[in-house]
Amino acid sequence: MVNLADLHASEGEDPTTLAEQATSLVDNGRWTLCNDGKGLERGFRFKTFKAAWDFMNTVAAECKKQKHHPEWTNVYNKTHIRWTTHNPLGLSSKDTAMARFCDDAGEQGGEVVVEGKGDWESGVETGRLEAGDCCSGGGNKGV
Numbered sequence: 001m002v003n004l005a006d007l008h009a010s011e012g013e014d015p016t017t018l019a020e021q022a023t024s025l026v027d028n029g030r031w032t033l034c035n036d037g038k039g040l041e042r043g044f045r046f047k048t049f050k051a052a053w054d055f056m057n058t059v060a061a062e063c064k065k066q067k068h069h070p071e072w073t074n075v076y077n078k079t080h081i082r083w084t085t086h087n088p089l090g091l092s093s094k095d096t097a098m099a100r101f102c103d104d105a106g107e108q109g110g111e112v113v114v115e116g117k118g119d120w121e122s123g124v125e126t127g128r129l130e131a132g133d134c135c136s137g138g139g140n141k142g143v
């Protein structure tokens with residue numbers, strides 16, 4: 001459950017509603033609340049680079065519609081997405097709506113589900129991998 005106290009809601013949002021939406025994404029899904037409470041993040045894994053890229057294109061088209069944009073990275077067949085609102089700073093209902101959209105797009109785009117949360121480590125953010133590891137070694141652990 002996402003506690004109100006851990007959530008940094010964007011100004012103008014109803015924190016209670018937002019906490020409910022975030023709780024649903026975290027408890028019934030694969031999202032985690034960022035440590036600063038201002039964002040939701042999760043990784044997506046696909047069979048191929050093309051599938052990952054197609055997924056990103058689908059999300060990008062929705063971003064254009066919603067005028068809301070992700071912080072994301074891609075390494076080979078994986079995409080890591082963080083939804084946070086830059087202005088006003090914090091988590092907003094746009095973020096929770098886009099997170100939901102990504103869940104659906106991932107499912108429809110052939111997402112490869114790996115059990116457990118937080119196992120997506122491309123090395124882009126952790127810096128633990130070396131060049132090439134994304135497709136040969138640790139980056140695909142568990143697939």
Ligand SMILES: C[C@H](O)[C@H](O)[C@H]1CNC2=NC(N)=NC(=O)C2=N1
Pocket residue numbers: 067068069070084085086087088
């Ligand atoms: C004018 C335009 O709607 C804003 O600049 C949008 C664009 N996309 C955005 N995306 C995100 N994630 N946060 C924002 O505050 C934001 N602002």
